[in-house]
Amino acid sequence: MKSSANNEDGRRNFLKYIINGGLIGFVFSIFYPLVSYLKPPKQEEVEVASVSAGKLDEFEKDSGKIIQFGSKPVILIRTQTDKLLAYDAVCTHLDCTVQYKSEMGVIWCACHNGKYDLSGKNISGPPPKPLQPYNVSLKGDEIIISKLS
Numbered sequence: 001m002k003s004s005a006n007n008e009d010g011r012r013n014f015l016k017y018i019i020n021g022g023l024i025g026f027v028f029s030i031f032y033p034l035v036s037y038l039k040p041p042k043q044e045e046v047e048v049a050s051v052s053a054g055k056l057d058e059f060e061k062d063s064g065k066i067i068q069f070g071s072k073p074v075i076l077i078r079t080q081t082d083k084l085l086a087y088d089a090v091c092t093h094l095d096c097t098v099q100y101k102s103e104m105g106v107i108w109c110a111c112h113n114g115k116y117d118l119s120g121k122n123i124s125g126p127p128p129k130p131l132q133p134y135n136v137s138l139k140g141d142e143i144i145i146s147k148l149s
């Protein structure tokens with residue numbers, strides 16, 4: 001009689017383990033792919049020393065354009081006085097991409113009306129820091145942007 005009760009308990013425990021294990025497996029099979037899908041993939045940071053920004057004669061005075069520098073955007077500006085300037089194009093406030101506003105003569109962030117002067121210094125609005133400068137040089141008539149050393 002006692003042996004039969006022990007057998008019954010053993011079978012119950014065995015079934016509990018099987019059912020609990022199955023439930024854990026089921027939950028894992030649902031959440032693992034979901035978490036894997038939502039987690040952004042790791043991207044290798046591409047180390048770039050310099051990039052070509054095109055020909056000087058294709059770039060009008062008093063204008064700006066965004067250039068891809070590896071995985072980062074850089075804003076290249078050709079001033080009215082024919083100076084070439086380049087800065088990190090990511091706003092130091094909340095990472096929006098900045099643009100050149102020729103009518104105001106500033107680098108402007110549309111997200112919260114942040115402004116930087118043409119030396120990259122934050123002059124109005126919420127940006128807390130200046131934009132990182134890049135080196136701009138000419139190789140023939142080709143504009144080369146490189147990191148400051």
Ligand code: FES
Nearest residue numbers: 091093094109114
């Ligand atoms: S993100 Fe540029 S001012 Fe807020």
